[in-house]
Amino acid sequence: MRHFIHTDTLDITTIHALLTRAKQHEAQMVQADQPYRNRFTANLFFEPSTRTRCSFEVAQKRLGMEVIHLDTDTSSAVKGESLYDTIQTLSALGVEIVVMRHTHLSVYEALMKQNVNCALINAGAGKQAHPTQALLDLYTIQNHFGELDGLVVAMIGDITHSRVVRSNLDLMQRLGIQVILSGPENMRDPELERRAPYVSFSEAIQKADVVMMLRVQLERHQGEIFSDASKYCEHYGLTQARMENMKANAIILHPAPMNRGVEIEDACVEHERSRIFAQMRNGVYVRMAVLDYVLGGIKTC
Amino acid sequence: MRHFIHTDTLDITTIHALLTRAKQHEAQMVQADQPYRNRFTANLFFEPSTRTRCSFEVAQKRLGMEVIHLDTDTSSAVKGESLYDTIQTLSALGVEIVVMRHTHLSVYEALMKQNVNCALINAGAGKQAHPTQALLDLYTIQNHFGELDGLVVAMIGDITHSRVVRSNLDLMQRLGIQVILSGPENMRDPELERRAPYVSFSEAIQKADVVMMLRVQLERHQGEIFSDASKYCEHYGLTQARMENMKANAIILHPAPMNRGVEIEDACVEHERSRIFAQMRNGVYVRMAVLDYVLGGIKTC
Amino acid sequence: MRHFIHTDTLDITTIHALLTRAKQHEAQMVQADQPYRNRFTANLFFEPSTRTRCSFEVAQKRLGMEVIHLDTDTSSAVKGESLYDTIQTLSALGVEIVVMRHTHLSVYEALMKQNVNCALINAGAGKQAHPTQALLDLYTIQNHFGELDGLVVAMIGDITHSRVVRSNLDLMQRLGIQVILSGPENMRDPELERRAPYVSFSEAIQKADVVMMLRVQLERHQGEIFSDASKYCEHYGLTQARMENMKANAIILHPAPMNRGVEIEDACVEHERSRIFAQMRNGVYVRMAVLDYVLGGIKTC
Incomplete structure (x- = not known):
């Protein structure tokens, strides 16, 4: 079986x-x-x-x-x-x-x-x-870049609670992709950082061929510094301003459902760099x- | 689209x-x-x-x-x-x-x-x-009368809460149907009465080619005069006695679900004038x- | 119709x-x-x-x-x-x-x-x-024995709450099957015992061609002697030891869902005598x- x-x-x-x-x-x-x-x-x-x-x-x-x-x-x-x-x-x-x-x-x-x-x-x-999610991420990336080997994928945000990160990490690394992690201090995960480097948000944005924004589960962070949506976006959301620092050919992914205005601004969701609805189709x-x-x-x- | x-x-x-x-x-x-x-x-x-x-x-x-x-x-x-x-x-x-x-x-x-x-x-x-309901009402009426132009349709009962009335009103009037409204005082709707005349229940029954009884939502009328089912039926229900005052070729509609014994008696639901189950089929x-x-x-x- | x-x-x-x-x-x-x-x-x-x-x-x-x-x-x-x-x-x-x-x-x-x-x-x-259940029980028995006439079927356990017993009883008796009942005192049903004899658990096991164990609804017997799962199994569960007293060609049925370890032990569910999953297929x-x-x-x- x-x-x-x-x-x-x-x-x-x-x-x-x-x-x-x-x-x-x-x-x-x-x-x-x-x-x-x-x-x-x-x-x-x-x-x-x-x-x-x-x-x-x-x-x-x-x-x-x-x-x-x-x-x-x-x-x-x-x-x-x-x-x-x-x-x-x-x-x-x-x-x-x-x-x-x-x-x-x-x-x-x-x-x-x-x-x-x-x-x-x-x-x-x-x-x-979430293995089928990891596979459709790979598929979407391959559709855009042709080759997977040598690409840099940044996974950014609520690393702690993300099954998407866990399923993607091993798969991507075995296929020659370099994975980097970023996000707020209180959403870091020491175990995962033994497998992939943690970098600042701005470094992640600049280095990545694929910027994968993760869904923030604000309700799990009650009373903490980033439990407020607009503050989260200010510090760790993908905004139009930040998007301008991305590499020329880089794309945006998100496993969805999205918190628009929290981890990602509307303009980035609908931008031509975005492959978010393509992910769903794929x-x-x-x-x-x-x-x-x-x-x-x-x-x- | x-x-x-x-x-x-x-x-x-x-x-x-x-x-x-x-x-x-x-x-x-x-x-x-x-x-x-x-x-x-x-x-x-x-x-x-x-x-x-x-x-x-x-x-x-x-x-x-x-x-x-x-x-x-x-x-x-x-x-x-x-x-x-x-x-x-x-x-x-x-x-x-x-x-x-x-x-x-x-x-x-x-x-x-x-x-x-x-x-x-x-x-x-x-x-x-509720536009598809209005369309199926029209279809059912046309099936019986052949022509729509010149017919009189009476909508009777809980006018205030009825999306069916709202969707039928404009559609029917544009097709040459004369719409009249009737029902208890506390279920009248001033806005709709600017578009169609309000008449007494007995007048509505006598004039209409189509008697459309509306579902009463008794639970929304707690403590009012017609919050009691049998009293409602006595004053504003379609009974066998009242049915005898209908025009020779007139039919009965109801958008359903029905409150049998409230706005309509069993005998009227099952009567040959009734097109209620035909509405569902249509x-x-x-x-x-x-x-x-x-x-x-x-x-x- | x-x-x-x-x-x-x-x-x-x-x-x-x-x-x-x-x-x-x-x-x-x-x-x-x-x-x-x-x-x-x-x-x-x-x-x-x-x-x-x-x-x-x-x-x-x-x-x-x-x-x-x-x-x-x-x-x-x-x-x-x-x-x-x-x-x-x-x-x-x-x-x-x-x-x-x-x-x-x-x-x-x-x-x-x-x-x-x-x-x-x-x-x-x-x-x-539960007439389709009774029919699939019959079908499963006929598949194994070929003939129904003359067989002994024992229904054992929570007789009181069982719709399966009620639907099977008349059907089986008319087809020449001898039905016997067994189970704890507090789950007996006087009305059904007018139609089929009640015997001891050990007698039921020894005589039956078909041992049909019934689902016990322990939650309905709060505070009673057999409201405890392990005690129930000790006295009225089909265990591997008891299974050895069954007739050579006898089979085990259960209408499911099963309480494993209560009315039936795991080993009996998976045993070659068991037709429990065949019942579902049938x-x-x-x-x-x-x-x-x-x-x-x-x-x-």
Whole structure:
């Protein structure tokens, strides 16, 4: 059974195969219409999501798959059934893939150890991992620059709470990208700084080919210096003024949802450097590739 | 981008084109099976709805469209994302039409001004507008009478809170229908009475070709004279006795959901004069026409 | 209009026709792909469910049906509309079948008396009836033993709260199966014991060809002797030790969701005697047959 939980366990060949397949989906070059007609998938979101949930649903339906939504409020979870039994039940009903968002990465690992009969796809795990987001970031960067090797990516803002940083870090470094981190003092993460250098905001802006602004979760910083939106923007937001210091060909990413006027100004979101809506569009192609992958539709030898 | 938000901005030619297309859908005379296969729509309801939501969903699926439901409780709205960004995200994912019910009409207007990339369809906006309901009322009336010009339509009951009255008024008057209003004193609306005459209940019943009973929202009239269901029915309900005073060929409409035994008696709902369930059936054809319209599938000039 | 509410009103010929059709669905021997394309069904669950809801949804989609989900929280029910009007509305919109879970069996009976225009399928009614579960139990037993006549089925545990027992009892007895009941004193049901003998747990285990363990709802037995999970298992759980006293060819069923370690040990769930996941798989074929049945697709006389 092929799952898709971590970026770390994907080898370089597989990553490239996934990016290539996503490109084929974008160009509609793959199999004819709806290759997986009448194949069943289930989406199981224990945390709120619009973008990722809808993105998977569009990807599934474009591939012709049938989608079962499990409402985590009204499902048998309330009767105390274990997640293992829920997933084995789905498998018995004919479901081949479970796309799941859950607070704890350890839950996915436990399910894999128990040998569940469905392929699991991680659609975001707490602050720990968001592998399809990392893959669509890579895809978007590759679309712009052609080559990944040698690029500098700056991830800026609320590093502490970001699963996006965690999933991107290892993936990018193995592909020859230099990652740098920046953001307010109280949002730094010592563990991640052992893996990538922390620099000042202005240095990050000047050096990066890719400026990735992270969503600030202000509500988690009550009473602290940057718990005020406008103050955050003044010190750590991407503004039009700061954007002028970016390299000539550099682009802007954001995993969204965005706090406009906090970590990023409106003008930067809509600017021609911005690839933020392209990221969303690319997410569909990348997730189609991941669905292909877990069903064995991508040869990775 | 074509939206469908107001009745007032639809010209007479367009209204007739929509009614004609609805007729073609009813007769299954239009394009072959499922003309919009693999086209994506999203349904976004910020207020409760069974009828309208399901009616749109049936219309969408009959046209072969894929439907994404946005749960307004668990979506990214809880992360503070703006509605503009949610809709632009849906567009980036491939969604072409957003069907939305929202409390405030101004929200639709703001989104149009911001040039969102999805076609917006208003599925009911607070007490202000419900254009697809008005269109299906017209369609149902035309089906019975053939001609609209010269008919008298009486709208009776809770005028103050009715978005249905507001959307029908202008549309009907422009098509040559004479609209009259009636109902309890405490549910009158001075603004609307500048546009259509207020008459007694008995006069309304006697004069009208179409008796449109409105849903009373008793809970909004606590402590008032007609806050009691049986008293309301006694004074302002359509009863079998009152029905006998209707014109020979006159019909009964109700936008539903109905309070049976309050604004309308069971016997009138099930009577051969009643077109209430026909309205629901017709809603599907009319909404198919509106979906056609926003996708440019109806020539109107 | 054909409904599917009670097992008692199904004659023997119909039961066999349903089991045969389920077998044809399992073998994919029936009509070609998706015989009911573009036919609309609605699922209306007033009580939580994963298994049954998803099982019906998979069955519907395999038959090519379009599925409308009615969210019982946000639908017009909150506006006080009667269930009768909701179902007549769905019918007007084009829905042919309503699959419903509701607390009270009397609600289905009232709707049938009111001659609703949709076929109703009972997806579990309070503690009173769960006819598709009974049918899938029969199907699973027949798959293993070939013949039903002369078998002994023991239903063990929380008899009082079990709709599964109620739906199985009459059906099995009419098909020549001997039913015996067992379980803790405080979960016995005098009415059911007039129809089937109550025996000790050890006798039930030794005599039965089919050991059907029931879900214990411990939360309903607060402060009683078996309100503690481990104590319950010690006295009335199916353990590996007890399993050794079963007849050579006997099998284990459970309607699920399971309380592992309460009424059944992990080792018994995963044992080769267990048909618990087969029950779930078979539920899809049986429900496909029931959907066929209410649409008149099964000849029964």
